[in-house]
Amino acid sequence: MRASRLVSILLLLQTRGRMTAQELADRLEVSVRTIYRDVESLHAAGIPLYGDAGPKGGYQLLDGYRTRLTGLTADEAESLFLAGLPGPAAELGLGAVVTAAQLKLMAALPVELRDRAGRIQERFHLDAPTWYRDREPVTHLPAVADAVWNEHPIQVRYRRWRAPQEVERRLEPYGLVVKAGRWYLVARAGEHVRTYRVSQILDLHPLPGTFTRPPEFDLAAYWQGYLAEFEARLRWGEAVVRLSPRGLERLADLMTPGVVAAAGESASPPDEEGWTRVTVPIESIEHAVGEFLRLGIDAEVLSPPELRDRLAETTYELSARYNPP
Known part of the structure; x- marks a missing residue:
């Protein structure tokens, strides 16, 4: 673990230039005292690393020094072939560039890592957009x-x-x-x-x-x-809802992750009918009407009263439309 951290310090300084002990500690998730000890060890190993004190100080490698400790582990090589986003790269006009870079990387890997990385490409594909939504035109x-x-x-x-x-x-x-x-x-x-x-x-x-x-x-x-501010801006109120066992199960497929998480945290023990009471955030009355109608008869809104009334009006109008006098 320590050897890996020492290599990480060298690579960070090689790619980022000057960094303070606090910046290194934050990046590697260790204490500043640990960074001090690691730097001493690198000095003892003959690494041309020096530090300057003061507000603009920090550690830096001697100009021109390049470490050769850049070999990839098997996990690192595999992760590189999972990290690419071919769709966004193509939209940026970099689709061919990404493909060429992956080919060069594949050719440079040792045989055993090349085989593992090749299996990753054959078995995993990342498609970022959500279902039922075409890619937006991004002319500019x-x-x-x-x-x-x-x-x-x-x-x-x-x-x-x-x-x-x-x-x-x-x-x-x-x-x-x-x-x-x-x-x-x-x-x-x-x-x-x-x-x-x-x-x-x-x-x-x-x-x-x-x-x-x-x-x-x-x-x-x-x-x-x-994102945090956006979520807080959207969720101006709460709704108390009873959910059937099927409604509780369908919640994860029909609602946003924030609603699902809030439902899980607030869920009461099932009542005698097996229904569960939850408290979830809502964006607006109109938006909430559409959201809860998706759950059909597996949800009953208890509050706020205006949401309950709007759902009652909407279901009455639906019933009248599909069952005319």
Whole structure:
């Protein structure tokens, strides 16, 4: 375990350059004291590693030093062939590049690792988009990706859900995220960093000049925070629902993971009829009506009263339509 960590320190410094002891500790999930001991061991082994004190200090390899300890383990080689997203790569115009890179990697692997990696490709395929949804047209994705990579601003005409629906924005693109087959652009607009769906960009024009991407900006951390805020914004209320055994079983197939998790945490013991009472978050009354109607007779909403009333009205209207006088 320690030998693997020492190699990881070398590879991190080789690829990232200067890093503080705290950054190394956070990345490797150990204490700063452990990093100090590891650095001493690397010094003793003759590795040209030096450190500077102060706010801008940190550890760094001597210029020109390159470790040769880059051999892949079997698990690492296999994971590389699971990590690719052929669909998104093709949308970025990199489909052929990814294929060529995988071929070169396969050719460079030892025979035993090549066989294992080949079996991974034969037996596992990752298809990111959800069921019953075609890929969105992303006409401007290559231009957006170019702006992200080269740090040049863009002017876009964007269609959003609230009025006015079409707006003009000057954006400084920070990064791209693909989620469930949909591409999202994270960009600064004015004083704020916001998220834009690439398929909703109607027109795009590159602007002259460049911008400086904040070095402290962390795309993955921003995205996690955005998702948490998005979920909190959607879920403004709660509903108390009785579910039959079949309804409880179908919940995982028909509802979002957040609803399923909340139902599992709040589930009461089954009553004498075998039904379970749960408390789940809801986005709005109208949205909740559609969600709970999918469960049919296997769900009974107990509260809030306005949701129960809307369900009663909707089912009455449905009954009248399918059973006219």
